[in-house]
Amino acid sequence: QIQLVQSGPELKKPGETVKISCKASGYTFTDYSMHWVKQAPGKGLKWMGWINTETGEPTYADDFKGRFAFSLETSASTASLQINNLKNEDTATYFCARNDYGTMDSWGQGTSVTVSS
């Protein structure tokens, strides 16, 4: 069965860097792009962007250009999200989700990132 397993919760200080991983199994990794979605505490879902798992080309939503970077380790069927220069407003749960014609048909369990001094 399709599974996306994300790395564990993170507690970071402002200005630090965090890298979240999302390991896929149960399908051919390079056949489906991967979305990243942010959910701030008590808030809704916000699309951050996606990465083409065949070419490695990332696409970022406007609000996530600059400090955010998507990457792949194709041999390990793993997508990653790195956030640099963390700010308090980056405190959220981050989800990876498999893309299927623009929908998100399978989701990781989420990774909580807390930014606090």
Next chain:
Amino acid sequence: DIQMTQSPASLSASVGETVTITCRASENIYSYLAWYQQKQGKSPQFLVYNVKTLAEGVPSRFSGSGSDTQFSLKINSLQPEDFGSYYCQQHYGTPPTFGGGTKLEIK
């Protein structure tokens, strides 16, 4: 960006009732509308795509309808496991955008 507006923001209903959640797009998205369910502390689950096609394993008490800019998700005979938050998402344009969510609570 295409704006998605959901209503109501919250809804209280009893087991066995039928409820409807609506979603409006700021422009024509044809039939490129998906729905997700999210339970507290869990990841969203894929429910419906292309307005009315149920994702694998989704019970038939869920149904989607609509076209162009107006859409709805209907849940017949609510079950205890149906309570949580629901989000619509347009998958016509980039960026894909979500509605603000509807929290369905037990009355």
